[in-house]
Amino acid sequence: MSVTKIGIAMNGVTGRMGHRQHLLRSIMAIREQGGLDLGGGDSIWPEPILVGRNESKLRALAAETGLSRWTTSLTEALAEPDVRVYFDALVTNEREKTVREAIAAGKHVYCEKPTATDTATALELARLARDAGVKSGVVQDKLFLPGLRKLKRLVDGGFFGRILSVRGEFGYWVFEGDWQVANRPSWNYRAEDGGGITLDMFAHWQYVLAGIIAPVRTVQATVATHIPERNDERGRPYQCTADDAAYGVFELDGGAIAQINSSWAVRVYRDELVEFQVDGTEGSAIAGLRNCRVQHRATTPKPVWNPDVPATEDFRAQWQTVPDNDEFDNGFKVQWEAFLRHVVRDEPWPYDLLAGARGVQLAELGLRSARDGVRLEVPELTL
Structure with missing residues (x-):
């Protein structure tokens, strides 16, 4: 002992x-x-x-x-x-x-x-x-969150069959700091201080996709600075030199396509601040920070497109909640x-730090893709 x-x-x-x-x-x-x-x-x-x-x-x-x-x-x-x-x-x-x-x-x-x-x-x-x-x-950290651990359990168990696509939505409204105090530090919006949502969030998406679905092979991105001026912690206005929104399309090893929107200039209409929908030939899942819901092939409804009448189906009710089946700590x-x-x-x-470098690489390639308007391959990094 x-x-x-x-x-x-x-x-x-x-x-x-x-x-x-x-x-x-x-x-x-x-x-x-x-x-x-x-x-x-x-x-x-x-x-x-x-x-x-x-x-x-x-x-x-x-x-x-x-x-x-x-x-x-x-x-x-x-x-x-x-x-x-x-x-x-x-x-x-x-x-x-x-x-x-x-x-x-x-x-x-x-x-x-x-x-x-x-x-x-x-x-x-x-x-x-x-x-x-x-x-x-x-x-x-996101690999250790309950919702994504449940998603990983589904992937490892073969629930999806062949995975076709991943759709991710992340973000919330960050106040500009004029009439309400900003809910993120001002350095996040200055490129010279290492700010920018692409550098911040693409590093997350790299390890989430590689750790749960498959490694990223190509990236194509569009970035924007939707809010060009904000107020800092002392209430002083400053020009935003870093992007506050990034829209990425990632081709994964095996052929699945991931689309992830990241924005600090979006208002939330979803259950959690980040959600990923994974669709496969045998089933689909929607995972957030804590919760995960599934719809299997056998229980998938057959909606009919008819814009002339009100929707009668409760689409959210057609999904099942994945049980915890474990103790989830912070x-x-x-x-x-x-x-x-x-x-x-x-x-x-x-x-390790090599894994961290892969996240930086994806962010750097995403910014380059947005600047040049091209899709870029993601080379394998080695020491």
């Missing part, structure tokens, strides 16, 4: 995602449950060090969580003898520098996506980690636990 304590330098935890999902709902949740149980009486106990630029925010966050260690110096945090893992949830433009420093210090790296703003840099970080002999991980926490097991026990782990 043993407890393995792991120091984790957590950078960017005063931001929205770093604070809520990674610190509170993942690392603190693991501590609250008594650590990560490895079986046989063994466990992992995470010891976070809060890292950031704002001393007052760090001090307040430490008081909120009851943690004693925090610093505004990443170098000092990485020098702590118990720190084995560096976590990064900073804005995209800052990630390369900090990840390089952590790798040079011999620390395992776990970071948010995208890992960089261009494929060459993302690949270089992956090579640096490999050459330094450190483990790496990139957040691919997706970010589940992936954190898997990464910590990878660090301590070298358990299998596919979500």
